[in-house]
Amino acid sequence: MTGAAGSALAGGVLIGVAATLLLALTGRIAGISGILGGVLRPQRGELAWRLAFLLGLVAAGAAWLAWMPGAPPPRQGFPPVLLVIAGLLVGIGTRMGNGCTSGHGVCGLGRLSLRSLVAVVVFMATAIATTYVVRHAA
Structure with a gap:
């Protein structure tokens, strides 16, 4: 591979x-x-x-x-204000979700945590919806 x-x-x-x-x-x-x-x-x-x-x-x-x-090189050219806003939103979401994608997705699912399964489903649904809005609806 x-x-x-x-x-x-x-x-x-x-x-x-x-x-x-x-x-x-x-x-x-x-x-x-x-x-x-x-x-x-x-x-x-x-x-x-x-x-x-x-x-x-x-x-x-x-x-x-x-x-x-x-x-591939890291993407560049993002407006700094949007990066700060995005970072704050991720931080708020992490607090609300009682953990981040790595904690819930990698570790929580590996330990068969129901809470982590729910969190990962919400993370993925939000990511899919956001991608659709940003790429197709905006």
């Missing part, structure tokens, strides 16, 4: 392995919003692993861009 499908498969496997190892070794869920929240409100003994996890996410993306020939 090569190209985008191979990259997606490899990325999915790495995400699954990282989430499994984090849960097995620390008892923590690999939900990015929770990990970032713990960096913003640090508790004793919690900061180092959270920073390492987040830095690993950024480093892995940078390494992929640097070492994968033909990797």
Whole structure:
């Protein structure tokens, strides 16, 4: 398997392995919003692993861009105001959903959580509706 499908498969496997190892070794869920929240409100003994996890996410993306020939560059040219608004909306939605797509979709579904299944269905329905509106109705 090569190209985008191979990259997606490899990325999915790495995400699954990282989430499994984090849960097995620390008892923590690999939900990015929770990990970032713990960096913003640090508790004793919690900061180092959270920073390492987040830095690993950024480093892995940078390494992929640097070492994968033909990797598509990140999209650019978005209005900064819209990026800030989008980020705030994601943060609000994460708070309302009691977690993010990584926590519910990767970890929650893997643990057979009904709450996570409902959250993922809502996330996906919202994403589908938003994509339709942005691409076809606007």
